[in-house]
Amino acid sequence: MSDSSHLSDGELVGLARSGDRAAFATLVRRYGRAAYSVAYSVTGRHEDAEDGAQEAFVVALQRLDECRKPDRFAGWFLTIVRNRARNLIRRERLREGDPLPFGLESGMDGPERWVETVELRGRLRAALGELSEVQREVVLLHDMEGWKHREIAERLEMPSGTIRSHLHYARKRLRELLSTDAGVKPEEKLG
Amino acid sequence: MMDMEPMVPLEALDPGTGDPGYWSRFHDSVMRSAGPALALRRQARRVTIAEVLAAWSRLVVPVSVMAAALLAFVIVTLESESERPMPLLGIEEFLAPVWEDRAEPLPAFLHSESPPDRDAVLFAVEGF
Numbered sequence: 001m002s003d004s005s006h007l008s009d010g011e012l013v014g015l016a017r018s019g020d021r022a023a024f025a026t027l028v029r030r031y032g033r034a035a036y037s038v039a040y041s042v043t044g045r046h047e048d049a050e051d052g053a054q055e056a057f058v059v060a061l062q063r064l065d066e067c068r069k070p071d072r073f074a075g076w077f078l079t080i081v082r083n084r085a086r087n088l089i090r091r092e093r094l095r096e097g098d099p100l101p102f103g104l105e106s107g108m109d110g111p112e113r114w115v116e117t118v119e120l121r122g123r124l125r126a127a128l129g130e131l132s133e134v135q136r137e138v139v140l141l142h143d144m145e146g147w148k149h150r151e152i153a154e155r156l157e158m159p160s161g162t163i164r165s166h167l168h169y170a171r172k173r174l175r176e177l178l179s180t181d182a183g184v185k186p187e188e189k190l191g
Numbered sequence: 192m193m194d195m196e197p198m199v200p201l202e203a204l205d206p207g208t209g210d211p212g213y214w215s216r217f218h219d220s221v222m223r224s225a226g227p228a229l230a231l232r233r234q235a236r237r238v239t240i241a242e243v244l245a246a247w248s249r250l251v252v253p254v255s256v257m258a259a260a261l262l263a264f265v266i267v268t269l270e271s272e273s274e275r276p277m278p279l280l281g282i283e284e285f286l287a288p289v290w291e292d293r294a295e296p297l298p299a300f301l302h303s304e305s306p307p308d309r310d311a312v313l314f315a316v317e318g319f
Binding site: 016017018019020021024025028029032033036040046053054055057061062064120121125128139140142143144167168170171174178 | 196199201202203205206207214217220221225228229230231232233235236
């Protein structure tokens, strides 16, 4: 398999359009985590975020010819992710609610660590639920995925100042919520 | 400055935290799901090339056949022409039709109402 990690989004989209597996795999690696974050910001649930992100990749591949600006693949793709995640929520609401908590993945560390992680996730999820969707999306992309302001602005096609503003208010609100919630310190990390 | 704000510890929400193989499985799962769509795209690309070649051959083959038939006809015609013996004509036979076409018979000439000139008389006599 050829290494296409150095190629631009536009080049990768061009190759993926002709069925190049390596090019599409690079796009999945490049935007998989961001897709998950965006889907999570919509659904608030790990399973739905995972399904939404995965489905979005397949849908994007099927509709790749509709991507009129391949160099701006990220913005186009994350819109698909958002829409798929919203569809999932609608479908979920039609079904019986089964609010599964986070973290039933295999390969987790010991039980204490697992409980700690699940608890922290629960608190974070509750706190994120207090934010607007766009604030969740921005704070997840920045603080979880490590995207820069400029990258988020370009890829979400929003002004950089707006991104900074959303990030500022999202962080402030999260700190407030987490500091009043069972003594969890915002800076606490899973070292 | 906002950039100096401490990050909110959202790593716990990253499914890869504590599960190092998560993103690899995620990637594999997406690629498995995308397999049929990628195969369709590759197939569509091959079909397109094949269609282009087919369209090209649809034009080229009949034109080639027609050109070959025309060439064969020309060659056969030329060969049959070259096999036919040239008729041998004497100089008088060769010139006679010309004189006959141009010269009027002497009786017609004699009954003509226009006054004869010298050349016309000579011509009529020679032709007769």
